[in-house]
Amino acid sequence: MKEVMLYTLSTCPFCKMAKEYFENHHIPYRFVDVDLLEPEEREKTVAKVQEISGRRAFPVIVIGNQVIVGYDEVGIGEALQE
Amino acid sequence: MNQVEKIFCPVCQVSFVVGEEKEAGKRIICPVCGAVLVLEKDNTAWIAKRPMDLTxxxxxxxxxxxxxxxxxxxxxxxxxxxxxxxxxxxxxxxxxxxxxxxxxxxxxxxxxxxxxxxxxxxxxxxxxxxxxx
Known part of the structure; x- marks a missing residue:
């Protein structure tokens, strides 16, 4: 099973939908609500998100070595199957 | 002749022309971002502020x-x-x-x-x- 990591914001509905996708498909995942981190940790995490996605917008979904920017069910499905 | 005076939107930071007649306290809508604004006269110039009477x-x-x-x-x-x-x-x-x-x-x-x-x-x-x- 590929490792799934979600970078999310607590205020963002697409982030919530991304979490629900993995819940509903019974796929284990880790997530971090970046806006709720302490300032130093938040800056480090945002820098990492920017490095892997090129943006400072959420959600960013990492499946194995694939990075999906935004909530894209088709992209998630493809990344899980590859 | 009326000079065309632009109003600065404090929400989207863009200036726009108000076509309608200006009155202090009148509500206008920024045509760029849709913000509801209130006209005020500041000395000789018109300015627009975000309304204080809205939640x-x-x-x-x-x-x-x-x-x-x-x-x-x-x-x-x-x-x-x-x-x-x-x-x-x-x-x-x-x-x-x-x-x-x-x-x-x-x-x-x-x-x-x-x-x-x-x-x-x-x-x-x-x-x-x-x-x-």
Whole structure:
């Protein structure tokens, strides 16, 4: 099973939908609500998100070595199957 | 001859021409971002301020409705969770910043700069999924 990591914001509905996708498909995942981190940790995490996605917008979904920017069910499905 | 005087929008930071007659206390709508503004006379110049008599929820709901109407955009079921996200941002950071962006900066005040510059036309929706083509 590929490792799934979600970078999310607590205020963002697409982030919530991304979490629900993995819940509903019974796929284990880790997530971090970046806006709720302490300032130093938040800056480090945002820098990492920017490095892997090129943006400072959420959600960013990492499946194995694939990075999906935004909530894209088709992209998630493809990344899980590859 | 009347000189064309532009009014600066404190929300989207763009100046626009007010076609209608100006009166102190009159509500106008920014044609760029849809913000509801109130006209005031400051010495000799007209200025526009955000209304003080609206609740944050009334202000953002009016603004997004106006913006969608001006651009011909529509909403879907994401609207209510996004309004709640915008209100959460207002409560935490003092303004209606994009609920799906980390940076609470003027260009991310809803409707954000990339949305005002046509991202909905290009992508079918704004990043957050509030405005849809």
């Amino acid at each position: 944050p929820e009334e202000e953002i709901r009016m603004r997004i409705e106006n913006f969608a109407r001006l651009r011909g955009y529509r909403f879907n079921e994401l609207k209510e969770p996004l309004v709640q996200g915008l209100l959460k941002k207002y409560e935490r950071y003092g303004d209606f910043y994009c609920p799906c962006k980390i940076d609470n900066i003027p260009e991310n005040v809803c409707p954000c700069l990339e949305t005002r510059q046509g991202s909905v036309e290009r992508n079918g929706r704004c990043h957050c999924g509030l405005f849809w083509k």
